[in-house]
Amino acid sequence: MSAANWGQLGLLVITLAVICPLLGRYLAAVFGDGPAPGDRWLGRIERRVLRWCRVDPDAEQHWKAYAASVLAFSATAIVALYGLQRLQGLLPLNPDDQSAVGAATAWNTAVSFVTNTNWQSYAGESTMSHLTQMAGLAVQNFVSAAAGIAVAVALVRGLVRSRSNTIGNFWVDLTRTVTRVLLPIAALAAIVLGASGVVQNLSGQRIVTTVEGATQSIPGGPIASQVAIKQLGTNGGGFLNANSAHPFENPTTFTNFLHLVLILAIPFALAFAFGRLAGDRRQGWVVAAAMATLLAVGIGITTWAETSPNPQLTAAGADQLGTSDQSAGSMEGKEVRFGTAGCALYAPITTGTSTGAVDCAHDSMSPAGGGAALFSILLGEVSPGGVGSGLYGMLVFVLLAVFIAGLMVGRTPEYLGKRIQAAEVKLVVLYILFVPFAVLVFSAISIVSRFGLEGLLNQGPHGLSEMVYAFASAGNNNGSAFGGLTVTNTWYETTLGLSMLIGRFTLMVPVLAIAGSLGRKQKVPASAGTFPTGTPLFAGLLVGVVVIVVGLTYFPVLALGPLVEHLGL
Amino acid sequence: MRRQFVPAVAMMLAFTVLCGLLYPLAITGLAQIGFSGAANGSIAERDGQAIGSTLLGQPFSEPGYFWPRPSAAGDGYDGAASGASNLGPSNPELAKQVRTRAAAYRSANGLASDALVPADAVTASGSGLDPHISIANARLQAERVAEERGLDVAAVRTLIDANTDGRALGLLGEPGVNVLQLNLALDAAG
Numbered sequence: 001m002s003a004a005n006w007g008q009l010g011l012l013v014i015t016l017a018v019i020c021p022l023l024g025r026y027l028a029a030v031f032g033d034g035p036a037p038g039d040r041w042l043g044r045i046e047r048r049v050l051r052w053c054r055v056d057p058d059a060e061q062h063w064k065a066y067a068a069s070v071l072a073f074s075a076t077a078i079v080a081l082y083g084l085q086r087l088q089g090l091l092p093l094n095p096d097d098q099s100a101v102g103a104a105t106a107w108n109t110a111v112s113f114v115t116n117t118n119w120q121s122y123a124g125e126s127t128m129s130h131l132t133q134m135a136g137l138a139v140q141n142f143v144s145a146a147a148g149i150a151v152a153v154a155l156v157r158g159l160v161r162s163r164s165n166t167i168g169n170f171w172v173d174l175t176r177t178v179t180r181v182l183l184p185i186a187a188l189a190a191i192v193l194g195a196s197g198v199v200q201n202l203s204g205q206r207i208v209t210t211v212e213g214a215t216q217s218i219p220g221g222p223i224a225s226q227v228a229i230k231q232l233g234t235n236g237g238g239f240l241n242a243n244s245a246h247p248f249e250n251p252t253t254f255t256n257f258l259h260l261v262l263i264l265a266i267p268f269a270l271a272f273a274f275g276r277l278a279g280d281r282r283q284g285w286v287v288a289a290a291m292a293t294l295l296a297v298g299i300g301i302t303t304w305a306e307t308s309p310n311p312q313l314t315a316a317g318a319d320q321l322g323t324s325d326q327s328a329g330s331m332e333g334k335e336v337r338f339g340t341a342g343c344a345l346y347a348p349i350t351t352g353t354s355t356g357a358v359d360c361a362h363d364s365m366s367p368a369g370g371g372a373a374l375f376s377i378l379l380g381e382v383s384p385g386g387v388g389s390g391l392y393g394m395l396v397f398v399l400l401a402v403f404i405a406g407l408m409v410g411r412t413p414e415y416l417g418k419r420i421q422a423a424e425v426k427l428v429v430l431y432i433l434f435v436p437f438a439v440l441v442f443s444a445i446s447i448v449s450r451f452g453l454e455g456l457l458n459q460g461p462h463g464l465s466e467m468v469y470a471f472a473s474a475g476n477n478n479g480s481a482f483g484g485l486t487v488t489n490t491w492y493e494t495t496l497g498l499s500m501l502i503g504r505f506t507l508m509v510p511v512l513a514i515a516g517s518l519g520r521k522q523k524v525p526a527s528a529g530t531f532p533t534g535t536p537l538f539a540g541l542l543v544g545v546v547v548i549v550v551g552l553t554y555f556p557v558l559a560l561g562p563l564v565e566h567l568g569l
Numbered sequence: 570m571r572r573q574f575v576p577a578v579a580m581m582l583a584f585t586v587l588c589g590l591l592y593p594l595a596i597t598g599l600a601q602i603g604f605s606g607a608a609n610g611s612i613a614e615r616d617g618q619a620i621g622s623t624l625l626g627q628p629f630s631e632p633g634y635f636w637p638r639p640s641a642a643g644d645g646y647d648g649a650a651s652g653a654s655n656l657g658p659s660n661p662e663l664a665k666q667v668r669t670r671a672a673a674y675r676s677a678n679g680l681a682s683d684a685l686v687p688a689d690a691v692t693a694s695g696s697g698l699d700p701h702i703s704i705a706n707a708r709l710q711a712e713r714v715a716e717e718r719g720l721d722v723a724a725v726r727t728l729i730d731a732n733t734d735g736r737a738l739g740l741l742g743e744p745g746v747n748v749l750q751l752n753l754a755l756d757a758a759g
Contacts, residue, residue, distance in 0.1 A: 007740035053579035065573075072573035076581050125649055135589035142588040143581075171576055178584065183592065190596045191603075197624055200600040200608040205649060208612075208619045210627040211752060212634070217648040218610045218622050224600065225593040242642075242651035245695030247624040248610065252734075253742025316664045317671030318692065319685035325705035327743050332663060332692040333653045336638070336701035337734065339743035343695075361653035361695045364663075462657035484655035565659050 001307055002322065005341040008257070009299070012345070015261055016268060023265055024272025024284070030180045031153045031173070032277060038180055046175050053171065060166035063516025066154055067509050069170035070147060074114050074505070077140060081110040084136040085128075094129035095204025095220070101127060104493040111497040113140035115504035116148055116386055118230070118237030118356055118479035119496060121487045125219050125240050130202060133239060138226045142186075145233030146177035148388030151508050152270060155392045156277050158515030159416050162523045167515045181266070186229040189262055194224035196258075197251035223248055231262035234386040236356030236479045244346070244359040245335055253337055256359060260346065263355050267291070267384035270391040278416055282534030287394050290542040294383035298348030298376045305368035306330075306344040311569060333361025344369060352376040354386030356479025363458070363466065363482040367569060370465060370482070371562025377472045377480075378554050379546060380435065386477065392511045394542075396431050399424060399514070401538070401545040405531045414530050417523035424517055427510040434506040436553045438499045439475040443468045443557070451491040457484030461568070465561035474499035613749060615756075621749055626700045629752060632677070633717040635702070635710050637748045638689055639670055642697025653695045667691045678713050701745025704733060718755065728754050 029036045050057045061069065085101035088094060101109065105122050112119045113136075122128070128137070150173035157167045194200040203220035210216050223239045227249050230236055236243075244250040244259055268288055275284015307328040309320035322328025327339030334343045343360035350357050351373040362373055376383055382393040399415060403425050406413030413420040446452025446467050456463045466482040473480055474496040481487075487496060532538065600608035611623045621627045626637045628646045643650035656663040670691040675684055687706040707729045715722040732751040735744050 004736055004740050004743075008742070011738070011740055049583055053576045053583060055576045055580075068570045068573045069577070072570065072577040073580065076574065076577040080581055080585075123650065123652070125651065134593040135585055138593065139585050139589040143584050171580060174580070178588065183588065187592065187596065191599060194596065194600040194608050195604045197607045197611050199610050200597050201610075202597060203609070206610070206612075206619070208621055210621050211615075211749070211756075212627075212629055212631060214628055216621060216625070216627050216646065218612070218625065219648060220610065222593040222597055224608070225596040229588075240651050242653065242696035242698070245653070246651050247622075247696060247698055247700055251611075251624045252737060254737035257737070257741050310658050312659065312664045313667050313688065313692075314685070316667040316691075317675075317684075317686055318667050318688045319705075320688045323705065325708065326687050326689060326703035329688070330658065330692065331638075331688040331694075332656065332658075333695045334692075335694050335696060335699050336689055336703055336745035337699075337742050342742050359695065361655055363655040363657060364653060364695075366658050370658075457655055458657035458660050460659065462659055466657075482655070482657075483653060484657065565657075569659050 001303055001341055008341070009345065012257065012260055016264055019261070019265055020268040021272050023269035025276060027181065027269055027273035028276035030176055031273065036180065042179055046179060050171060050175060055171040057169070057172050059169060061169050062165055063167050063512045066167055066170050067512045070151065070508060071505065073147065073174070077114045077143065078110045081113060081136050081140060082106050084132055085109060088129040088132045091129065091131050093131035093202065095202070096129070098127060098129045104490055105488065108493040108497045111500050112479065113137050113235070113237060114144055115477050115500045116144035116233070116235055116354065116389070117474060117477040117500045117503070118235045119474050119481065119500065120237055120479070121493060123241035124238055130221050133226060134222050137237060138229060141226070141229040141233050141235040141237070142178050142182050143174065145182060145235060145387045146174045148386055149177045149270070150174050150388065151511055152388035152391040155395055155511050155515040156274050158519035159395070159418060160278055161519050162521070164519045167512070167519050182229065182233060186232050189232060189258065190225045190228035192258065193227055193255055196255045198224040198227055198255065199248045200224040219248060228262070230357060231259050231355065232266065234263060234267065234353045234355040236350065238357060244357045245361070250359055256338055256342060256346070259357070260349055263349055263353050264384065266387045267353055267390040270388065271384065274391060280534060283416065286534055286539045286542070287391070287398070289536070289539045290546070291382060291384035291390065291394060293539070293543050294376070294379060294546065295348060295352050298352055298372050298383060299345060301372045302348050302369045303341060303344040305366040305372065306340045308366065310366060330364070330366065333364030335359065347373045348376055351478055351480060352381070352383035352385070354381040354389060354476065354478050356473065358480050361483060362480055363484045367562045367566035371558060371566070373480070374465065374469050374472060374562065375558065377476050377478045379550050381476050381478065382546060389477065396428055396511065397546050398533070398542060399428050400432070400549070401542045402531065402533065403428070404545060405541060409529070409531065411529050414524065415533060417526065418518045418521050419524060424514050427514050431507055431510045432549060435475045435503050438502045439468070439471045440557070442471045442495045442499060451489055455486040455489065455492060457486070461561050461565040465565065468557055468561055470496060471499055475503040477503045613753065615753065623747065623750055624700055625698045627749060629748065632713055634752045634755070635707060635714060635748050638699050638702055639691065639693045640697040641693040646698060648698065651696050651698055653697065654693045678709050680709070700747050700749060701734065702748055704729070704744060704746055707746040707751070714755065720758070724758070725755070728758065
C-alpha cells in the first residue's frame with residue numbers, strides 16, 4: 001500500500017470522525033421528543049400530508065401496530081414496484097423502449113428493493129425504463145432506508161422509555177426520516193456527483209462513431225439522483241450493470257471517496273444518536289467502536305489480500321508489483337482509477353453496511369479478499385451495517401453479550417436499566433437463527449441440484465463461494481454478488497427473493513417485539529452487581545460475541561470455500 | 570392489519586411523487602442548467618462530431634494508437650452492456666486469457682518473450698469501460714506509437730504526462746492515463 005493509499009484511508013477516517021458525531025446529534029434531535037430543526041415549516045407540511053394519508057401524527061403505536069404498519073407499507077411497495085416493472089412498456093419516460101420486465105425478475109427485483117437489499121438479477125441499462133428507475137427503484141431506495149431507520153429508532157425508544165405501552169408512530173418516523181434526513185443530503189450529494197461527471201438527463205442511449213470508426217452507445221438517464229440515495233440509504237442497486245465501477249456512476253477518484261462517505265455517514269451517526277437518546281453518550285461510543293473495530297479488521301485483511309500478487313497470473317506473465325506507475329496486485333475486475341487499494345477499501349465498506357454497491361468485481365477478488373467480503377456480510381451487517389438495520393442488529397448482539405456476561409457472573413442481566421429476561425432472550429435467539437437457516441439450507445440445496453449448479457461460472461471451491469455469497473448477500477440484505485453466478489432461473493429468483501424477505505421481516509418483527517417488551521418495563525437503578533456497558537471492556541466483549549456467533553455458524557462453509565481456494569492458489 | 574393499508578397506499582403515493590418525480594426532475598433541471606456537459610456524459614467531440622465520452626473507454630487496435638485494457642463489456646467496450654468477466658482468481662480460464670494477452674502485448678510492443686507485462690494491460694476491468702490505462706502500460710506502448718507515427722518518443726511521453734489524470738487531492742485513488750484523450754491529442758499533434 002502506497003503512502004497515498006494510507007492518506008486516502010486517513011482522510012476517510014478523519015472525515016467520518018467529524019461528520020458522524022454531528023450528524024448523530026442532528027438525528028437525535030429529529031427522533032427525540034423535543035423540538036427539531038425544520039419543525040416550523042417542514043413540520044406543518046408533514047402533518048398535513050400525514051392527515052391526508054389518514055394518519056394521526058400525534059398518536060403513538062403499540063409495537064404490534066408499529067409492526068403491522070411496516071408490513072403493510074412493505075407489501076404495498078412490493079405490489080406497486082412489481083406493477084410498475086410489468087407495465088413500463090406502456091408508460092412514458094422510456095426512451096430506449098424497454099419492454100415489460102419478466103415476471104420472475106420483476107418479483108425478485110421488487111422484493112430486493114423493498115427489503116433494502118438491491119440484489120440485481122438484471123442489467124439496468126438493458127432492462128429498466130427511466131420511469132421504473134426513478135419512480136420505482138429510487139423511491140424504494142428512500143423509503144426502505146427510512147423504514148430501517150424507523151425500526152431502529154423504535155428499538156431505542158423501547159430501551160430508553162420506562163413503563164410505556166407505545167414505541168412511536170411508524171408513519172411519522174418514516175416521513176421525518178425522508179424529509180429531514182435522506183432527501184436533503186441526497187439532493188446535495190446528487191448535485192456534487194452530477195457536477196463531477198455522473199450523468200443526469202432523461203435521454204436514451206446516444207450512438208456515436210468512435211475514433212476508429214466503430215459505433216458505441218452512450219447511456220443516459222437520471223443517474224446522479226439515484227446514485228446519491230443508493231449510497232446514502234445503503235441500498236446499493238446500480239442504475240447501470242457495472243454499478244459503481246461504471247464511469248457514469250463513479251467517474252473520478254473524488255466521487256469514489258464521496259460514495260464511501262455517503263455509505264458510512266448514517267450507520268455510524270445512528271450509533272451516536274443512540275447514545276444521545278439513551279442519555280449516556282458512552283453507550284453510543286461503545287456501539288460505534290465495536291462497529292469500527294470489525295470494519296477496520298475487514299479493511300486490513302482485504303487490503304493485504306488485494307495488493308498481494310496472484311501467483312497464477314504472475315506465472316502467466318502479469319507484472320503485479322506496485323510502483324508509482326501502477327498499483328499492486330491483480331487488476332482483473334478492477335478500474336485503473338481506483339486501483340487495488342481502492343477496491344480493497346470499497347469492498348469491506350459496501351459489504352459491512354448492507355449496501356452492496358461495488359467499484360470492482362467481487363467474483364474476481366483474491367480468495368482472502370472475497371472471503372473477507374463474504375464474512376462481513378455473514379456478520380449480519382453490523383460493521384457498521386445498513387441504515388437502521390446496522391444499529392438494531394448491533395443492539396441485538398448487545399443484548400446477547402449482556403446475557404452472556406450475566407451468565408458468567410450469575411446475575412440477571414441488565415442493559416440501560418432494563419432487565420433482560422427470558423422473553424427478550426428468546427426473541428434475540430430467533431433473530432440470530434432465521435438468516436443462517438435460510439442461507440445454509442438454500443445453499444445446500446443448490447449445491448446438490450442441477451438447477452443450482454447450472455448457474456455457476458467458476459468451478460471448485462470458488463463455485464461454492466459463488467453460491468454461498470449469493471444466499472448470504474440476499475439473506476443479510478446486502479445485494480452485492482459474485483457476479484459469475486447466473487441467477488435468472490426460477491429456483492434462484494424465487495429462493496433469493498425468499499431469503500431477502502426472511503432477512504428483512506423475520507428480523508424486524510422480533511426487534512419490534514423486543515422494543516415493545518422492554519418499553520413496558522420499569523427502569524431499575526444500577527447497583528454494584530450491574531455489568532457496566534459503557535466501557536472498552538464491554539466493546540471488546542461485544543466484538544467477541546459477534547465474531548464467535550458468526551464463526552461457529554459459518555466456519556465450515558468458509559473453510560471449504562475461500563480458505564481452500566486460498567491455500568490452493 | 571387491514572386498517573394499515575389505507576395509509577400505506579396513500580403514503581406510497583406521496584413518496585412516489587416526492588422522491589420519484591419531484592426530486593429527480595429537480596436535480597435534472599439543475600444539472601442541465603448548471604453543468605450540462607458533465608450531466609450529459611462528458612461527450613468528446615472532433616470537428617463538431619461526437620466521437621465518444623471522455624469517461625468511457627473505446628476500442629483501439631491500430632498500432633498508431635494507444636490501446637485500452639481488455640474489456641468484458643459485450644464484444645469489448647459495449648456501452649450498452651457494461652460488466653466484468655467475473656472469472657475467479659483460481660479459474661484456469663483467467664490464467665489462460667492472461668497468457669494469450671501477454672504474448673500479444675509483448676510481440677506488439679517489442680518486449681522480450683519472458684518479460685512481465687503490466688497487470689492492467691492483460692486483465693479486464695470491472696466496468697468493461699475503463700477509460701484509463703496505468704502509466705506503466707502507457708510508457709511501454711509509447712515506442713510503438715512513436716515509431717508508427719514518425720514522432721519522437723519524448724514527444725509521445727510528454728503527451729502521456731499531459732493526459733494523465735492524477736489523484737484527487739494528491740491522495741485519492743490511483744493515477745491513470747486517459748486513452749481516448751491521449752489518442753485525440755496524438756491525432757491533433759499529427
